[in-house]
Amino acid sequence: MGLKGSAERIRMLFEGTSLDSPLPPSYPPAAVEIAPERVTGVRVARERRGGGLRIRAIASRDLPRGAVEASLVRPNILDTATVGRALDEVLKEVAPGEHRISLLLPDPVARVSLLSFTALPATRREMLEVVRFRMGKALPYKPEDAAMDLMPVGRAAAGAPAAGAVLAIFMHRPILDQYEALLTARGYWPGLVGLSTLELFNLFRGRLTPGAPDKDLMLLNLTPQYLALLIVSAGQIIFYRCKPHPGGADGDGGLGAVRREIYTSLAFYQEKLLGRGLGRVWLRSAGISAAAAAETVGGEAGCPVERLRLEAVLPAGAALRLDEDGGDLAAPAAGAAAGRRG
Secondary structure: OOOOHHHHHHHHEOOOOOOOOOOOOOOOOEEEEEEOEEEEEEEEOOOOOOOEEEEEEEEEOOOOOOOOOOOOOOEEEOOHHHHHHHHHHHHHHHHHOOOOOEEOOOHEEEEEEEEEEOOOOOOOHHHHHHHHHOOOHHHHHHHHEEEEEEEEEEOOOOOOOOOOOEEEEEHHHHHHHHHHHHHHHOOHHHEEEEEEHHHHHHOOOOOOOOOOOOOOEEEEEEEEOOOEEEEEEEEEEEEEEEEOOOOOOOOOOOOOHHHHHHHEEEEEEEOOOOOOEEEEEEEEEEOOOOOHHHHHHHHHHHHEEEEEOOOOOOEEEOOOOOHHHHHHHHHHHHHHHHHOOO
């Protein structure tokens, strides 16, 4: 890929989160998520009457264990042929005739950090330089080998003497290249690259409520390979955590590991961020019993747990039949296709 192409690719990375984007970006109508367990694709379109978005196509193909392993630094695509065949089948159903498509990746492939600033830099260029410098020693690779982007999230956490905070996202370029190559080899351009949990937040953010005005909320993205969570206070992200976990290692489908990570996260939230307490947890559980997960999470968080329901924010077309489990699988890809323009 030439210099111009590389620059364009990095510009499109996490498109829509920029600090200084001069024009609203044009998002592809189709998105595909490459997860360790499966490849899932979604296509959306606007209705002729009313202009509302609807899901027009959904496709999903399971992957064998070991075909994809989400990692910050190691190669992720370990069986290119198998993943490619699954991707071909999904793209045939959700993106016929398209040239651009959104690409959604599992959270563990990126380092996501919330950084507070006593004074925000005046320009995006200055912000990029400062963030890259601050994160240099925290990355498991050289900062110059990272593709990165930033998203302002408003005020800093309670108790922090800061003017504001920024969500910084870093990904090792060779890993990003692996995923993008799967699309470019098939004639598709990755018009947007995002992370599963952040796209869930984009899709559902208008409906996420804490249940009480003096409480915060948690969004929990739970899969057999990892959990990722956001804590939101007064509409702003104040905490992010992603942790791989061995599904089934505790003999309870991995829910023992989930319980421990919720405890650890809430301890930090209470002690370091002076958290107000959670009023509600919003749950997406893909490949793990939603009822069992809700019971486990609710017991640790001490508040009601509500399942995220895709049909509540993005209805399916008349020809589609989508149950709750199918909605859980498709929700992140639907977020990439519709969450930033819905």
